Amino acid sequence: MAMFNDIRPILNAHYISDIILATLYFILKHIPWICSHVFNSCRLEMREWEWLTFLACIVVLKNRRQATIAQYVSTSCLFTKVLSLICFLNYSATYGLLYILLCLGHMMFLPRPIYKGPESIVYFRGPNLYEEIERDKRVTWMITFYVAWSPKCVNFAPVFSELSNEYKLDNLKFGKVDVSRYPAVAEKYNINIGALSRQLPTVILFQNGEEKQRRPIPTKHITFKFEFTKENTIKEFGLNDVYYQCKKHLALRKKGGGGGEGDNIQVDETKKEK
Numbered sequence: 001m002a003m004f005n006d007i008r009p010i011l012n013a014h015y016i017s018d019i020i021l022a023t024l025y026f027i028l029k030h031i032p033w034i035c036s037h038v039f040n041s042c043r044l045e046m047r048e049w050e051w052l053t054f055l056a057c058i059v060v061l062k063n064r065r066q067a068t069i070a071q072y073v074s075t076s077c078l079f080t081k082v083l084s085l086i087c088f089l090n091y092s093a094t095y096g097l098l099y100i101l102l103c104l105g106h107m108m109f110l111p112r113p114i115y116k117g118p119e120s121i122v123y124f125r126g127p128n129l130y131e132e133i134e135r136d137k138r139v140t141w142m143i144t145f146y147v148a149w150s151p152k153c154v155n156f157a158p159v160f161s162e163l164s165n166e167y168k169l170d171n172l173k174f175g176k177v178d179v180s181r182y183p184a185v186a187e188k189y190n191i192n193i194g195a196l197s198r199q200l201p202t203v204i205l206f207q208n209g210e211e212k213q214r215r216p217i218p219t220k221h222i223t224f225k226f227e228f229t230k231e232n233t234i235k236e237f238g239l240n241d242v243y244y245q246c247k248k249h250l251a252l253r254k255k256g257g258g259g260g261e262g263d264n265i266q267v268d269e270t271k272k273e274k
Contacts, residue, residue, distance in 0.1 A: 009070045014110050019073065021106055022080035024099070025087045039091060048087060055083050071234075074112075119161035120168040122175040126182040129175070137209035138253075140172045140246055142237070145191050146201040147180040153201045156228040160203075163230065167239060171253075172246040190218065198223040205237050213237055 010016070020027070026044075029035050035042040044052070058079055063072050081103060089096035124132065124143075133141055144160050146153035164174035179186035179193050186193045189211075191202045204214040215236055216226035226232065234240060 007069060010073050012113055014112050015070070015073055017106060017110050018077045021102060022077040022084060024102075025084040038095075051083055051086070055079055074231075115158040115162035117162070118165050120164045120174060121161065122173060124175055124177040124185075126177075126185060129177055129185060130188075132175075133206050133209055138171055138249070140242060141206040142172075142174050142203065142239075143206065144174075144176045144201050144203050145179045145186060145189065146176060147193060148178060149180070150200045152228065156201050159228060159230050159233065163233065163239070167243050169243070169246050169250055171250050172243060192218070192223075198225065201228065203228075203233065203237070205242070 029039065029042060029044060032042055059076050062075050062079070085096055085099055085103075088099045122132070129143070133139075142163075144153075144156070146156070148154075160174065160176070168174065177185055179191060183193060189202070189204065191197075192199045199216060199218055202214060202216065205212050213236075215228075215233075217224045226236070
């Protein structure tokens, strides 16, 4: 049952078709009546075996810090599709073009499903954000500053919910604050909430009670654009490394008998994103 719960996130059309698409070249190479006509050979060449070995090394390196099987599969499929494209192009530019069109079609018609599962998010009400960050500086906080009328904030909401559910720890927590309702919070953290602002949403990572990183990054004249996809957020905030560091510190605290982890957060944790 536990194994089924682990693989359940990838048991949908997007991930299954992505796996098939990523391995399509190698599947076709092992179907006799296809490989003999399309490739004139049903065996992988020596250099293709070398490419596969290199791919395996890349996948292991890239996935060593992945937190979920869905992330593992997505990363593996991405690099495998690159190798499949190279293999198709090795035979014919036409094969390569057709494969690119298949990949584009997959992205358009079978996109990654929008997360609709549980979340672990604290919804702050103004000043209690500062109070909670200062209350226990051993807790790492990832906070989204959003407004309800921004399409980007709305689109990022399920992504942030999914991240909060996957990466939550006693000392790694996720929070949100509606800065249209609490403009003083936006002012404190230098977030422009005007109608033309490019700083919405803003995500800030707090460690030891201090801001360590934020996206997007504002400067005096411009704000650097940031695409709030799940992959970008994990990469730019080094979320996998943050997770394992927090998990390690948590284990040391428990081993040492440290207290303070059972305190209840006195903020609105029950409100859900509409």
